[in-house]
Amino acid sequence: MKLHSKIKGKGKPLVILHGFLGMGDNWKTLANAYAKEGFEVHLVDQRNHGRSPHDPAFSYELMAEDLKNYLEDKHLEKVSIIGHSMGGKVAMRFATLYPESLNRLIIVDIAPKYYPQHHQQILEGLTQIAKAKLTSRSDADELLAKYISLKAIRQFLLKNLYWKTPDELNLRINLQALKNNIEEVGKGLPQNSKYGGETLFLKGGNSDYIQDKDEKGITSHFENFEIKAIKNSGHWVHAEEREDFLQVSLEFLKTN
The missing domain is CATH 1.10.10 (Arc Repressor Mutant, subunit A)
Structure with a gap:
């Protein structure tokens, strides 16, 4: 499947994965900001979203594979990824399947656990x-x-x-x-899937998607991570407190 995307800027490749019922365009303001900081930002529409192709099949494995194919098509060998909510689940699955393709990983307000259907x-x-x-x-x-x-x-x-x-x-x-396929959206990472690269979990200070008790579950999948909260924000952290989100994410992305 050939995913639709918009690409902004030149420099280190950064892929942004939107949440459920979203699209890459939701992130265009932040994408312009990252582009000014020396990143080539890929705003990807995931399958069955935005302008990307429709398909009856829908799972995190398939979406991780879609992303792998996208990187190959664009000749991108190593990228950083920001994934929000459903996009964060895709990013986590991608990291455990294709760790060699990743530089840095930012997961926005989602844990690797199962979430009950609530849409x-x-x-x-x-x-x-x-x-x-x-x-x-x-x-x-x-x-x-x-x-x-x-x-x-x-x-x-x-x-x-x-x-x-x-x-x-x-x-x-x-x-x-x-x-x-709505039950697929809530699924957690497979039990034995692990990723050892540097990972930042950014949670909304007023959101309950990542709770203190979830840290144990995160530890079972991610060997090298930290969790930071953005004050005064809910689940749409990047939209509600854009400047703080940008500052904290850039600090992580730019660390060698």
Whole structure:
């Protein structure tokens, strides 16, 4: 599968992997900042997301393989990776399967453990949007508000809208494949998978995705890691406290 991406800047290769129902474009402001600091930033759309191909198959092994193929296609031998949420799970699986391809690894607000399925309301709202054949973004927001009260989350999700025809909006994501494979999203790393390279876990100070009790589980997979919290941020750490996130991540990425 040939993944879609946008590439910004020149220098050390840095791949950014978005979260569930997101796309590379969610990170474009930070990508421009990394590019100014001497990185060639690859904003990748993962399978069934953004402008990348749709496929009924969906798993972390497949997405790690997609990324490996992407690096080969772009002739990138060793990269640093930032992965948020689902993208962090992909990055962790990639690290354990292809450690020789990695320089530095940043995992954003996700642990290598199993997470119970918790996207039911979001997926139902998006299903209704897909069925409605809407003709305005405001109508889409009004419909989605019946399922999701937080405007910031609705705005994030509605970035998936595009004009299928001049007078009909549709969703870029492969909604059916994601619904069919929703249990895959919560899966943890396989028990015996390990990575010895330098890894930074960046968690939201107000998020419960990485808890103190998760450190033992992280230790069982990662031999060389640290965990840092970004104050005043929830699960979307990079969007909520962008400057602090940029500073802490750059400090790690630039350390020789």
